[in-house]
Amino acid sequence: MKANKTWNQYVVKQENKMLVLDMVRANSTISRAEIANRTGLNKGTVSSLVNELLEEKLINEFGPGESSGGRKPLILSFNHHAGYSIGVDLGVNYILGMVTDLNGNILFEKHSSIHHLTYEETLEELYQMIDTLIAHTQESPYGLIGIGVGVPGIVDKSKKILLAPNLKWENVDLKMILENRYSVPVTIENEANAGAHAERRFGIGKGYHNILYISVGIGIGVGIIIQDELYVGNNGFSGEFGHMTIETSGEKCSCGNVGCWELYASEKALLRGIEGLEREDLMHTEFSLEHIITLAEQDDQQIIEIIESVGKYLGIGINNMINIFNPEQVIIGNRIAKAQPWLQPTLTKWIEEHSLWFSQKDLQIDFAELTTHSTALGVAAFSVEIFLKNHLQKVTKI
Amino acid sequence: MKANKTWNQYVVKQENKMLVLDMVRANSTISRAEIANRTGLNKGTVSSLVNELLEEKLINEFGPGESSGGRKPLILSFNHHAGYSIGVDLGVNYILGMVTDLNGNILFEKHSSIHHLTYEETLEELYQMIDTLIAHTQESPYGLIGIGVGVPGIVDKSKKILLAPNLKWENVDLKMILENRYSVPVTIENEANAGAHAERRFGIGKGYHNILYISVGIGIGVGIIIQDELYVGNNGFSGEFGHMTIETSGEKCSCGNVGCWELYASEKALLRGIEGLEREDLMHTEFSLEHIITLAEQDDQQIIEIIESVGKYLGIGINNMINIFNPEQVIIGNRIAKAQPWLQPTLTKWIEEHSLWFSQKDLQIDFAELTTHSTALGVAAFSVEIFLKNHLQKVTKI
DNA sequence: TTAGTTTGTCTATTGTCTGAACTAAGTTTT
DNA sequence: AAAACTTAGTTCAGACAATAGACAAACTAA
Numbered sequence: 001m002k003a004n005k006t007w008n009q010y011v012v013k014q015e016n017k018m019l020v021l022d023m024v025r026a027n028s029t030i031s032r033a034e035i036a037n038r039t040g041l042n043k044g045t046v047s048s049l050v051n052e053l054l055e056e057k058l059i060n061e062f063g064p065g066e067s068s069g070g071r072k073p074l075i076l077s078f079n080h081h082a083g084y085s086i087g088v089d090l091g092v093n094y095i096l097g098m099v100t101d102l103n104g105n106i107l108f109e110k111h112s113s114i115h116h117l118t119y120e121e122t123l124e125e126l127y128q129m130i131d132t133l134i135a136h137t138q139e140s141p142y143g144l145i146g147i148g149v150g151v152p153g154i155v156d157k158s159k160k161i162l163l164a165p166n167l168k169w170e171n172v173d174l175k176m177i178l179e180n181r182y183s184v185p186v187t188i189e190n191e192a193n194a195g196a197h198a199e200r201r202f203g204i205g206k207g208y209h210n211i212l213y214i215s216v217g218i219g220i221g222v223g224i225i226i227q228d229e230l231y232v233g234n235n236g237f238s239g240e241f242g243h244m245t246i247e248t249s250g251e252k253c254s255c256g257n258v259g260c261w262e263l264y265a266s267e268k269a270l271l272r273g274i275e276g277l278e279r280e281d282l283m284h285t286e287f288s289l290e291h292i293i294t295l296a297e298q299d300d301q302q303i304i305e306i307i308e309s310v311g312k313y314l315g316i317g318i319n320n321m322i323n324i325f326n327p328e329q330v331i332i333g334n335r336i337a338k339a340q341p342w343l344q345p346t347l348t349k350w351i352e353e354h355s356l357w358f359s360q361k362d363l364q365i366d367f368a369e370l371t372t373h374s375t376a377l378g379v380a381a382f383s384v385e386i387f388l389k390n391h392l393q394k395v396t397k398i
Numbered sequence: 399m400k401a402n403k404t405w406n407q408y409v410v411k412q413e414n415k416m417l418v419l420d421m422v423r424a425n426s427t428i429s430r431a432e433i434a435n436r437t438g439l440n441k442g443t444v445s446s447l448v449n450e451l452l453e454e455k456l457i458n459e460f461g462p463g464e465s466s467g468g469r470k471p472l473i474l475s476f477n478h479h480a481g482y483s484i485g486v487d488l489g490v491n492y493i494l495g496m497v498t499d500l501n502g503n504i505l506f507e508k509h510s511s512i513h514h515l516t517y518e519e520t521l522e523e524l525y526q527m528i529d530t531l532i533a534h535t536q537e538s539p540y541g542l543i544g545i546g547v548g549v550p551g552i553v554d555k556s557k558k559i560l561l562a563p564n565l566k567w568e569n570v571d572l573k574m575i576l577e578n579r580y581s582v583p584v585t586i587e588n589e590a591n592a593g594a595h596a597e598r599r600f601g602i603g604k605g606y607h608n609i610l611y612i613s614v615g616i617g618i619g620v621g622i623i624i625q626d627e628l629y630v631g632n633n634g635f636s637g638e639f640g641h642m643t644i645e646t647s648g649e650k651c652s653c654g655n656v657g658c659w660e661l662y663a664s665e666k667a668l669l670r671g672i673e674g675l676e677r678e679d680l681m682h683t684e685f686s687l688e689h690i691i692t693l694a695e696q697d698d699q700q701i702i703e704i705i706e707s708v709g710k711y712l713g714i715g716i717n718n719m720i721n722i723f724n725p726e727q728v729i730i731g732n733r734i735a736k737a738q739p740w741l742q743p744t745l746t747k748w749i750e751e752h753s754l755w756f757s758q759k760d761l762q763i764d765f766a767e768l769t770t771h772s773t774a775l776g777v778a779a780f781s782v783e784i785f786l787k788n789h790l791q792k793v794t795k796i
Numbered sequence: 797t798t799a800g801t802t803t804g805t806c807t808a809t810t811g812t813c814t815g816a817a818c819t820a821a822g823t824t825t826t
Numbered sequence: 827a828a829a830a831c832t833t834a835g836t837t838c839a840g841a842c843a844a845t846a847g848a849c850a851a852a853c854t855a856a
Contacts, residue, residue, distance in 0.1 A: 006417065006438045007410040008844050009812050015405045016813085033834050040404045042814050047835060064821090070833020071821040154756060162756055210632045222722075226629060233724025234608045237756055240721035245714050245752075248645050248662075257717065257752040264646075316643050319655065323638035324620075324722065326631025354643075354655040358552060358560055358635055406813055407843050414844085431803050440845050445804060462852090468802025469852040 013049075014396045016041060020049045021388065024059050024078050025103075031065065031073030050076065056395060057082050057141040058388075078103065083142030083387065086133050087380025088149045089191065089373075090126065092166040092218065096372065097129045099136055100380045102145075102388075104202050106373070108136040119169065123177070130182065145387040147178055148187040148379025150194040152221070157236040159188045165254075166218060185390070187382045191215060191334075192239055193230055194378030195368070196223025199331050201381050203369035208329040212321055213368075214241070216314070216336035220262040224325070242266070246316055265313035267335055273306035289335055296342055304342055311343040315350025322351070322359050333368030340367045411447075412794045414439060418447045419786065422457050422476045423501075429463065429471030448474065454793060455480050455539040456786075476501065481540030481785065484531050485778025486547045487589065488524065490564040490616065494770065495527045497534055498778045500543075500786075502600050504771070506534040517567065521575070528580065543785040545576060546585040546777025548592040550619070555634040557586045563652075564616060583788070585780045589613060590637055591628055592776030593731050593766070594621025599779050601767035606727040610719055611766075612639070614712070614734035618660040622723070640664070644714055663711035665734055671704035687733055694740055702740055709741040713748030720749070720757050731766030738765045 005011075016039075023035050036046040053059045060079045064072035080103035089096040093115055099108040110132055114125055130147060137144055151174075153164025161172040178186040189197075196213030199205040205213070205225075213223040220242030224231040232238055242262035243255045250259025263269060267289055274287055279302070295303045318330055336343070348365060370377055414437075421433050434444040451457045458477045462470035478501035487494040491513055497506040508530055512523055528545060535542055549572075551562025559570040576584040587595075594611030597603040603611070603623075611621040618640035622629040630636055640660035641653045648657025661667060665687055672685055677700070693701045716728055734741070746763060768775055 006844090007413045009407070009410070009810080010844095012405040012407070012410055013812060019404065031834070036835095043835070044815085044837075045813055047837090048812095064834095067822055068833070069823055070831085071823095071835075073834060226624065231624060234726045235724055235756070235760060237724040238722065240724075240754070240757065243721045243754065244718040245644055246646055248711075248714055255754055257754075313646075316646055320642040320718075321722075323641045324636065324719075326633055326635040326638075328632045356638070356641065356653055356655075358633070359638065362633060404813095407841085408813095410812095411843060429803075434804095441804070442806075442846085443844055445806095446843090462803095465853055466802070467854055468800085469804075471803060 010396050014392050016045065017049045017052070017396070018389070018392055020046060021053060021058060021078075021392070024053075024076055029062075029065065029075045029077050031075060033073055035076075052395075056391070058391075079141075080105065081138075081140055083140050083145040084137045085145055085380040085383045085387075086130060086137075086147045087376040087378070087383070088126065088129060088133075088147070089194075089375035089379075090122075090149055090151050090167070091191075092152060095125055095129050096376050097133050098373070098376050098380065099133050100377065100384075102384050104198075104377055104381050104384075106377075107138075108133065119172075122167070127181070130178075134182075142387070142391075144182075144184050146185040146187060146383030147182060148189065148194070148376075148381075148383045149174060149178070150189055150191040150375035150379045152191050152217070152219075154237055154240075155188055155190050155193075157232065161188060162237075185383065185386060187379055187386060189379050189382060190221060190223070190239070191375045192221030192223040193232070194223070194376075194382065195333050195370075195374035196225050196331070196378070197230060197381060198370055198374040198378035199333065199368055200225055200228075202377060203331075203374065204366045205329060205331055208364070210325070210327045211329045211331060212318075212325060212327045213331045213333055214314075214318070214321075215334040216266055216332060217334045218267050220266050220317075222321070241317065241321065244317065244320065246313070246320070261313070261317045265310055265317055269310050269313070270306060270339075273309065274303070277302055277306075289338065293338055296339070307339055307342040308346045310336075310339075311346035312350055314343065315347040315354075318347070318365070319351050319355050322355055322363065326359060328362060329364040329366060331366050331368055333371070333374055335372075337367045337371055408794050412790050414443065415447050415450070415790055415794070416787070418444060419451060419456060419476075419790070422451075422474055427460075427463065427473045427475050429473060431471055433474075450793075454789070456789075477539075478503065479536075479538055481538050481543040482535045483543055483778040483781045483785075484528060484535075484545045485774040485776070485781070486524065486527060486531075486545070487592075487773040487777075488520075488547055488549050488565070489589075490550060493523055493527050494774050495531050496771070496774050496778065497531050498775065498782075500782050502596075502775055502779050502782070504775075505536075506531065517570075520565065525579070528576075532580075540785070540789075542580075542582050544583040544585060544781030545580060546587065546592070546774075546779075546781045547572060547576070548587055548589040548773035548777045550589050550615070550617075552635055552638075553586055553588050553591075555630065559586060560635075583781065583784060585777055585784060587777055587780060588619060588621070588637065589732075589773045590619030590621040591630070592621070592774075592780065593768075593772035594623050594729070594776070595628060595779060596768055596772040596776035597729050597731065597766055598623055598626075600775060601729075601772065602764045603727055603729055606762070608723070608726045609729060610723060610725045610727070611729045611731055612712075612716070612719075613732040614664055614730060615732045616665050618664050618715075620719070639715065639719065642715065642718065644711070644718070659711070659715045663708055663715055667708050667711070668704060668734075668737075671707065672701070675700055675704075687736065691736055694737070705737050705740040706744045708734075708737075709744035710748055712741065713745040713752075716745070716763070717749050717753050720753055720761065724757060726760060727762040727764060729764050729766055731769070731772055733770070735765045735769055 032046050036043045062075040065075045080101040085100050095112045097110050098106050154162045156162050159175045175186045175188045192215035205211050209228050211225040215221045222239040222241040243260045245259045246261050247259030253260035430444050434441045460473040463473045478499040483498050493510045495508050496504050552560040557573045573584045573586045590613035603609050609623040613619045620637040620639040641658045643657045644659050645657030651658035
């Protein structure tokens, strides 16, 4: 049985106020009358809710707009300067941090490279990053409304980092650590989940409701958005698509399973493919995705074949996901998106040839728009949404 | 942006009334006081809602129950005789129909075998089945509240049957056909979805919130329950796990894909395995799952090996699903459940050895309890829920 | 008998949404 | 330029559902 909450007039008001606020956020300029039309709420109700939001500095009123045959409407817009959010993408060999306004516009941004740091050193880097970011926030009604951190690992429902293999972190309660230090709400989220959210809010996923965001970096992670909400599974561990078996008699994976998808369709797979070539000219370099793309641009056929193989395997896995989820949109994100020109043809070909016709109906396959910024933008946006929700809860009685 | 509805006092009342009704349905006997305690609603609110439900004949009041140190409580219970529901499992070579009360108790049941019927003949059989079932309903306040039909195929969001390959049906609007004929609300649902719902309401899935129900028959279908709600995907086509590739260089499947899971882990796989044996004693019979189980019971090692192979492949696919969904419970249902004794060991062994520790945490793997009845029970239960929801909507203003 | 507990009803109060009247400020028609 | 119509936004009485708290009923325990 659904663990339902009870309903009363306060809940009604809070929900309606959120509805009005969402309407203003979704439409950069809108009038009271149009809100009433679109939500179905009474004009009077909208008026009073809007006036409260104005007092709370969450929206602004500008002068009159264009008339449509009668009195000119008063233009409202979301006050995206009411506070600032910090988003940090804690990568394996970098930290990307940013300050955004409440609309996800980047106001300040900083990138540091890190290599083989201990847990304590990483934490120290993180503190320095956040300190710098805080120094760059401006005066505003609500100030710093929260800090979000995206991590390449498993985050459980209480937002504790259970396992981040590439960082070699285990059981870290980063949320508590940062909340104690900075005294603002902290959100910890898996990088794929954050990326999915960012693409939906700000990127190529705008307007879609059921999205699979595939973050292909060293490994593969998937952010699942179902009916506009992030699906995190029973304990928060969903989206481990990377360890889906696609080759029953395939190689062993470090996860204990065999034939895992990410062995064949990730950056890791690309690099291993290059190694396998045993080409003199590629032997002694510390190879990276960027080098590979440069070679592909020079029409290096061997390299292109390897990328295309990854494209085929991406197609296989994506095909599985389409059959399972029947999503509206699949977004391929993270670093691999840079290889789009060589990946896309093989990938889409595989899907078109191996997918059921009804699964391809209304299905959109896209590459990410925000690329390297998606994780940080996503966690910053999570903080904003949590802030707005908490704010409305606070100003409404109980 | 979430396409939210607006909230007002009527919605509040309707939701709270549903909350009270759900509480009575979930607990066979309960008092007003306990409902108030458990829901958090005010005693007076509960009293008035209960009294309305009593007038509407949806619940019954019995005499006083046991005192706990004060006045004896008045015992309430759900009036499961307020109406009757019809559930039909339209299988490939059978039709199973039943009349249930509002609690899913089977009051009458009928089974017919069908073979190689045309569309029109099948429809005629279906009519006869439903006519017989209707003749066996009793007098009650609300009468026949709905008809549900479970089909082995793809049902879209408007509940039209897009494709039922084994029935050779395409684009059949069975809902409209039956509603025109019987003038009661009709629910059409995929058999795996219906089975999932039945196991959660009445079977081994009681109390779980995130369930994967795997219906393994001739093919494989999966019913996905997320946060107590059936997930149907963008167009209603989710759960086509059967066509997930687990063997990249595997055989071609009729769906157009290669190495599909259901080629290796279904009843079809079992039968093909037996054929491959080319054993004299098995050559001339029309082989069925029942024969196979009889042989396994006689300790026929060749047969047992084949079943165990299917068990292993089931393990592979289930493992994938666990990584993807992180469910609370996986239920293996439909006909293959009969082979549980031989399937379970290999299946669980594979999962234990190939799954990440955190994915196995809080994970329950079970075999279905309702076996052959799950689909019909599920669709009957869907009808009940739709009826109750519509009823409350009707009696509340707007 | 008395005091205390639990169940359930009743009533006044609170607070929200709604509809309708109303003001304000524009456009279009005559 | 005046009149008629449109559209935007405010105000206010009315409806109604939940709540708190008083109250009655019915029981237990001492």
